[in-house]
Amino acid sequence: MVITKGGTYTGNWESRDSEIPAVEVRTSEPVTIINSTIRGAGYLIKSWGHDANITIKHTSGYGLTPTPWSGYIKSRRFLTIDHFRNVVVENCNLNNTAGIYIGENYTGNGTPANSIKIRYNKAYNIDGRTYNGIDIVQFVQFNYKGEVPAVEIAWNQVINEPDKSAVEDNINIFNSRGTPDSPMRIHNNYIQGAYPYPANSNSYSGGGILTDSPGTDSARVTAFVMIHDNQLVGLGNHCIGIAGGNNIEVCNNRAVVAASFQDSTPFPFWTSGIWARDYYKGKLTYGNSIHHNQLAVLGRDRTWRNDVGDSTQFVASVYDNEHLPDKVTINLEAREFTLWQQKLKLAGIKLGPQNQ
Structure with a gap:
């Protein structure tokens, strides 16, 4: 699933290839993922280079068996973001994922409306194991x-x-x-x-x-x-x-x-x-x-x-x-x-x- 426009999205998405994110967000417009199930052998939700404004609620993420990767390790991050304005992750389940990574640059306006909220979630077995290795997660x-x-x-x-x-x-x-x-x-x-x-x-x-x-x-x-x-x-x-x-x-x-x-x-x-x-x-x-x-x-x-x-x-x-x-x-x-x-x-x- 590749999201290129803002809006609210609900679905069941899966990638059994560590090289391909289950969901990729390629827009700076506000995106809400809600009431969904996401499974991935690599990144479950990825947004790199798009000044992300992402809200994820009432969603379950499951790490699948990792597959070979190239270039750099792609662990089973529930969410990986590099440039962001606002990130909310609330009332989610993380099962055998590699957790949440938020970096590398905050591009928000410095108000509470542009912040980070990670609340009310359950996580079981944060797992950095990859194909033939272990990532730091x-x-x-x-x-x-x-x-x-x-x-x-x-x-x-x-x-x-x-x-x-x-x-x-x-x-x-x-x-x-x-x-x-x-x-x-x-x-x-x-x-x-x-x-x-x-x-x-x-x-x-x-x-x-x-x-x-x-x-x-x-x-x-x-x-x-x-x-x-x-x-x-x-x-x-x-x-x-x-x-x-x-x-x-x-x-x-x-x-x-x-x-x-x-x-x-x-x-x-x-x-x-x-x-x-x-x-x-x-x-x-x-x-x-x-x-x-x-x-x-x-x-x-x-x-x-x-x-x-x-x-x-x-x-x-x-x-x-x-x-x-x-x-x-x-x-x-x-x-x-x-x-x-x-x-x-x-x-x-x-x-x-x-x-x-």
């Missing part, structure tokens, strides 16, 4: 130039299973910014599971939520981000990390990690709660805070707690975090999902497509 990856107001990644449920997924950071904010008076808000998400592939690998560089910012361009560095009221459960490597960026606030999150698989086999890779460091030594990581989070995170050998990293003192103020007194077990992790369901009910929020 996320539930959400931002990598755009420009300050974007009123950005939200909120009320999403992301669940990854070992050996059925291949995810880097579930949410990665890379050289992308909110605004001083309208910070990017990453809030009230439930993220469970982050593993290498295969899951018994000794090393892993992914995790939960990461702000990332190499380089020395102060106008491009990640900035003005609020990460709050999320639940991070059973994650390998990190729950929330500030690897670069400034004016980032991490507060009121819950992180529970028993550092073991469901059969109680210990994770062979690193585990940590929340930390901050100037990872790239660009001297642009400052003015951050980590406070009022609730944590119960076991270190890799499961004999010590690794709730908040020591390095946070150098690039973030750290205060009033609560180290949960509970014994950290798989059962404690399971309780988090019950709390999440209660939270959704109290807020009156329904996830995923409501008309399928």
Whole structure:
């Protein structure tokens, strides 16, 4: 399906060839995809070079078996966009896809009407496996130039299973910014599971939520981000990390990690709660805070707690975090999902497509 004019589209589209997107949007006019089912061996929805204004609602996406690719890896992104004015993804299901990528350039008018909203979605097994390889993928990856107001990644449920997924950071904010008076808000998400592939690998560089910012361009560095009221459960490597960026606030999150698989086999890779460091030594990581989070995170050998990293003192103020007194077990992790369901009910929020 190739869309060349604005409008509202509903349908069932599929591509079993990784080289061919299931849906391609080639217009800057407003496009809405709603009440649809999309399957793809490569990109499910693609819009490159068209200053996209795309809304996707009540739609299910399924990753199919990857096929050979040429030129560059074409993972099974539910949505891939490079130049954009406005992007909305709400009440969708993502099943065995490679998540959502939004970059490289914001061309909107700097108002809340030209922003990014990723809300009320369900994602299962974010999977970067391609034909004869693995791509670095996320539930959400931002990598755009420009300050974007009123950005939200909120009320999403992301669940990854070992050996059925291949995810880097579930949410990665890379050289992308909110605004001083309208910070990017990453809030009230439930993220469970982050593993290498295969899951018994000794090393892993992914995790939960990461702000990332190499380089020395102060106008491009990640900035003005609020990460709050999320639940991070059973994650390998990190729950929330500030690897670069400034004016980032991490507060009121819950992180529970028993550092073991469901059969109680210990994770062979690193585990940590929340930390901050100037990872790239660009001297642009400052003015951050980590406070009022609730944590119960076991270190890799499961004999010590690794709730908040020591390095946070150098690039973030750290205060009033609560180290949960509970014994950290798989059962404690399971309780988090019950709390999440209660939270959704109290807020009156329904996830995923409501008309399928």
